Amino acid sequence: SQTIHQWPATLVQPVGSPLSLECTVEGTSNPNLYWYRQAAGRGLQLLFYSVGIGQISSEVPQNLSASRPQDRQFILSSKKLLLSDSGFYLCAWTRDSPNTEAFFGQGTRLTVV
Amino acid sequence: GENVEQHPSTLSVQEGDSAVIKCTYSDSASNYFPWYKQELGKRPQLIIDIRSNVGEKKDQRIAVTLNKTAKHFSLHITETQPEDSAVYFCAASYGNNNDMRFGAGTRLTVKP
Numbered sequence: 001s002q003t004i005h006q007w008p009a010t011l012v013q014p015v016g017s018p019l020s021l022e023c024t025v026e027g028t029s030n031p032n033l034y035w036y037r038q039a040a041g042r043g044l045q046l047l048f049y050s051v052g053i054g055q056i057s058s059e060v061p062q063n064l065s066a067s068r069p070q071d072r073q074f075i076l077s078s079k080k081l082l083l084s085d086s087g088f089y090l091c092a093w094t095r096d097s098p099n100t101e102a103f104f105g106q107g108t109r110l111t112v113v
Numbered sequence: 114g115e116n117v118e119q120h121p122s123t124l125s126v127q128e129g130d131s132a133v134i135k136c137t138y139s140d141s142a143s144n145y146f147p148w149y150k151q152e153l154g155k156r157p158q159l160i161i162d163i164r165s166n167v168g169e170k171k172d173q174r175i176a177v178t179l180n181k182t183a184k185h186f187s188l189h190i191t192e193t194q195p196e197d198s199a200v201y202f203c204a205a206s207y208g209n210n211n212d213m214r215f216g217a218g219t220r221l222t223v224k225p
Contacts (some may be wrong), residue, residue: 034213043119043217044157044202059114090156094213099145099206101194102213104156
């Protein structure tokens with residue numbers, strides 16, 4: 001069966017510090033991978049998605065970046081965090097086929113102080 | 114790109130009543146419309162989905178309807194229970210890349 005791992009679960013970082021969140025998927029190959037951000041009491045904002053190694057599509061201009069160094073690994077990074085980067089970050093994957101369910105990681109609650 | 118709007122943002126009902134959440138989408142190419150439920154502090158999980166070749170789908174107390182002409186779809190929950198309290202998200206996607214866009218979410222509260 002397929003599983004998705006996302007870590008860390010919680011993170012408190014000072015303004016200006018770097019960020020690295022990691023997500024890995026097991027039990028499938030060539031998944032589509034996604035990073036979403038959920039601000040408090042708000043919806044899921046698509047940040048990045050990837051259809052293959054090294055292929056990243058960015059949806060929102062920001063100081064975040066994403067990388068996919070391996071087929072089942074997706075990393076969200078920042079060089080310098082802003083207060084506005086606080087939120088709940090969710091990694092997700094779907095099969096590389098139309099009209100299929102998205103499976104979410106447990107999420108990372110990031111607080112920038 | 115696709116834009117999904119969801120209403121209402123909050124919904125409070127009495128236990129046993131029905132709840133309806135509505136979404137509209139902008140891209141007529143979208144052909145897959147899932148609904149996710151997110152309990153407090155947890156990850157969103159799929160509860161029901163509908164594809165563009167059908168107009169309605171039902172699974173016990175939940176149902177989804179789709180109107181492709183008007184580009185809107187709705188979630189219906191009947192005989193609501195306190196455990197239905199959660200945030201519900203609609204989404205729309207199309208194509209092989211599953212570029213899935215979510216609505217802003219509806220916080221449903223079912224009062225016992």
